[in-house]
Amino acid sequence: MRQAQAGDTVHVHYKGTLTDGQLFDSSEGREPLSFQLGSGMVIKGFDDGVTGMEVGDKKTVHIPNVEAYGPVNEEMVIQFPITQIPADIPLEIGGTLNMHQDGNGQVIQVVIKEVTDEFVILDANHPLAGQDLIFELELVDIK
Template sequence: MKQAQTGDNVEVHYKGTLPDGQLFDSSEGREPLNFTLGSGQVIKGFDDGVTGMEIGDKKTIHIPNAEAYGPINEEMIINFERAQIPADVPLEIGGTLNMHQDGNGQVIPVVVCEVTEEYVILDANHPLAGQDLIFELELVAIK
């Protein structure tokens, strides 16, 4: 039977959890994830985990954060003067805001970490940065 390899278009059902068992994503109730192996469409550890699987194979993979969304980057934690943020913008700890990068129009989601009268600390790291990930995989198709 054919094994999935770099360049193959594959369909995968998955369930992603953190080491404490918290579910962060799943294809349950949806179409399987469709991507091309080795194309960079998914994180490296996921790509590596699917490579070599055959249609119908199921397995669980553990991905260290270095092969997922990387470690937390302290440079992505930003301290803003409170006065720089409009008063009508809700600033709840754990809430998400969208920042617009100058020049290219790209929008970056940030999480509000701390709010005082003088400053606001925002975290622009990916929500799963610094986390090791666990995926239950099932290879559905190789095209």
């Protein structure tokens, strides 16, 4: 059988969990994930895990955070003056806000980590940064 390789469009069913078993994403009940291998459309460890599989193959891959969403970057945790946040926006720890980056119009989602009288501590890291991931993969099709 043909093995999946860079440049192929693959269709994959998956279940993603953290090392403690907590489910964070799954294709169950949905169409399989379709992407081009080697194109950077998915995290490196996922891409590498599918490479070499044949249609019908199933396997589990353990992806260290450096091949997933990277380690937590402390430079992406910022103190933002509370006076610059509109009063009608709820500031609950664990809640999210959308921030506009200056100049390019890009919006990034940040998580509220702490609220003080003067500052809101915001984390712009990907929610899975610093996490090692486990994916159960099933290659459904290669195009």
